[in-house]
Amino acid sequence: xxxxxxxxxxxxxxxxxxLQQAQRDxxxxxxKGLSVMEMSHRSAEFVGIAEQAEADLRExxxxxxxxxxxxxxxxxxxQFSAVPLNLLGSASKADYVNTGQWxxxxxxxxxxxxxxxxxxxxxxxxxxxxxxFENWELRSDAAYLHYTPNETIxxxxxxxxPDVDVPLAADMxxxxxxxxxxxxxxxxxxAGAQKNIxxxxxxxxxxxxxxxxxxxxxxxxxxxxxxQADGDxxxxxxxTFAWYLAGLVFKWLKERGGLNAMAEVNQRKAKALYNAxxxxxFYANPVELQSRSWMNIPFTLANxxxxxxxxxxxxxRGLLNLKGHRSVGGMRASVYNAVxxxxxxxxIDFMHDFEKRNA
Ligand code: PMP
Numbered sequence: 001x002x003x004x005x006x007x008x009x010x011x012x013x014x015x016x017x018x019l020q021q022a023q024r025d026x027x028x029x030x031x032k033g034l035s036v037m038e039m040s041h042r043s044a045e046f047v048g049i050a051e052q053a054e055a056d057l058r059e060x061x062x063x064x065x066x067x068x069x070x071x072x073x074x075x076x077x078x079q080f081s082a083v084p085l086n087l088l089g090s091a092s093k094a095d096y097v098n099t100g101q102w103x104x105x106x107x108x109x110x111x112x113x114x115x116x117x118x119x120x121x122x123x124x125x126x127x128x129x130x131x132x133f134e135n136w137e138l139r140s141d142a143a144y145l146h147y148t149p150n151e152t153i154x155x156x157x158x159x160x161x162p163d164v165d166v167p168l169a170a171d172m173x174x175x176x177x178x179x180x181x182x183x184x185x186x187x188x189x190x191a192g193a194q195k196n197i198x199x200x201x202x203x204x205x206x207x208x209x210x211x212x213x214x215x216x217x218x219x220x221x222x223x224x225x226x227x228q229a230d231g232d233x234x235x236x237x238x239x240t241f242a243w244y245l246a247g248l249v250f251k252w253l254k255e256r257g258g259l260n261a262m263a264e265v266n267q268r269k270a271k272a273l274y275n276a277x278x279x280x281x282f283y284a285n286p287v288e289l290q291s292r293s294w295m296n297i298p299f300t301l302a303n304x305x306x307x308x309x310x311x312x313x314x315x316x317r318g319l320l321n322l323k324g325h326r327s328v329g330g331m332r333a334s335v336y337n338a339v340x341x342x343x344x345x346x347x348i349d350f351m352h353d354f355e356k357r358n359a
Pocket of ligand 1: 102148150151153
């Protein structure tokens with residue numbers, strides 16, 4: 001078997017050791033004679049798997065006890081509605097920061113439910129900068145402030161947490177678990193699993209318990225944080241196999257030294273790739289230096305006519321999914337936790353070689 005280096009933005013690379021463990025467990029989980037996929041979600045076996053996964057996630061992120069941790073379906077996109085439905089309470093206003101395509105989607109959805117103010121936007125720089133915090137026009141009567149700490153498409157990342165007086169809601173889909181951060185600064189954190197957590201089909205939500213119980217009466221039970229917290233994320237059948245697999249990823253992260261260790265590796269990977277881009281006249285990344293993503297690294301070639309050739313030669317060498325998002329073009333290397341330093345080094349070697357032959 002030859003495994004390629006996978007730079008997909010999501011569903012993204014999973015650790016090989018995790019896939020091998022899942023393969024061993026696939027037909028017969030721990031000698032029980034059945035697959036995790038065939039277990040009742042109410043069985044002692046699955047409840048054990050689910051509880052262990054939650055405990056490991058809480059340990060990795062040092063989640064305070066006054067936060068609920070939900071394992072739901074619907075993707076991060078369903079949270080674009082869940083956040084306003086759960087957090088508005090009797091308020092009618094919510095503040096949003098617009099730093100790219102995912103912010104925009106969250107904003108569009110929130111507008112169905114409330115008076116949305118875009119308090120800061122970097123649209124004028126084509127989302128290559130983070131708006132200066134001093135100029136954010138925050139409203140004291142907003143129910144919450146929503147932002148996207150890492151824009152997966154633009155490769156624009158906050159390397160700081162906004163300090164605001166209202167609950168902070170964050171779409172951490174493409175940055176969660178890449179390094180430690182202080183959960184207590186946030187009211188709600190949500191993330192689709194298919195990048196740094198596990199397979200698609202699972203969405204993780206961390207919510208401060210004091211924010212529960214305020215959902216709009218028309219909130220679907222499936223999106224109601226209180227209902228889901230009360231039912232241990234088993235109001236209905238949860239995405240059992242994805243939950244189990246995320247649990248294997250959490251164990252893999254713990255074995256590697258947790259998020260401090262991941263942060264070191266991730267920073268080295270990002271530094272190496274940005275360095276390769278910045279020291280060449282052939283490749284370019286437009287994002288301001290202090291706001292470059294550690295996880296999603298877009299770059300363009302000096303001549304976009306060469307894009308196709310770059311991608312096909314990369315694929316021949318086992319470097320997959322480097323095509324940039326359809327809305328921006330160019331290339332993008334997503335270098336989540338499961339993408340090794342070796343993978344990044346191989347990509348950089350290829351980039352140098354391609355440049356030599358085509359510049
Ligand atoms: N937010 C961000 C930052 C994302 O990167 C993505 C997926 N690429 C989404 C939201 C949407 O996630 P999902 O497909 O799980 O709904």
